[in-house]
Amino acid sequence: MIDQKIKFKRVMLIDDDTIDLYIASRIITNNNFAEKIDKYTSAIKALLFLQENQDNYALLPEVIFVDIYMPLMTGFEFMVEYDKLSSDFKKLCKVYIISSSIDENDIKRANEDCNVIAFQVKTITKEFLNSIL
Numbered sequence: 001m002i003d004q005k006i007k008f009k010r011v012m013l014i015d016d017d018t019i020d021l022y023i024a025s026r027i028i029t030n031n032n033f034a035e036k037i038d039k040y041t042s043a044i045k046a047l048l049f050l051q052e053n054q055d056n057y058a059l060l061p062e063v064i065f066v067d068i069y070m071p072l073m074t075g076f077e078f079m080v081e082y083d084k085l086s087s088d089f090k091k092l093c094k095v096y097i098i099s100s101s102i103d104e105n106d107i108k109r110a111n112e113d114c115n116v117i118a119f120q121v122k123t124i125t126k127e128f129l130n131s132i133l
Helices: 018-030 043-053 075-082 087-092 104-112 126-131
Strands: 008-014 034-040 063-066 094-099 116-121
Touching (some): 034 043, 094 104, 104 116
Parallel strands (some): 008 034, 008 063
């Protein structure tokens, strides 16, 4: 019965800050938002997983939360590579930029990306999760 309350089978969290990753995963779990949470501290590793499995929908997330400022590959660089994934996968997956940045340029850039549903200032909240259909 508890499965009926869970919104999504899988979500992916990408954030180099392990504390933010932990807090977001706890909020997602406590609000029955997802059955499975794939956590990545590296956007490169998350991207590799998506590239290797883009045709295996059972392994892929329905929602991705990605931070902007990370070493080696930023959230914006991740989104450039994400755009190259299969269009079928991208139709099934919703991407949200999650950041502590309140820089208007970051918000504008995120909102202009056709693959980004919305920009959310950290941290993820129950209200924010409830707004995602």
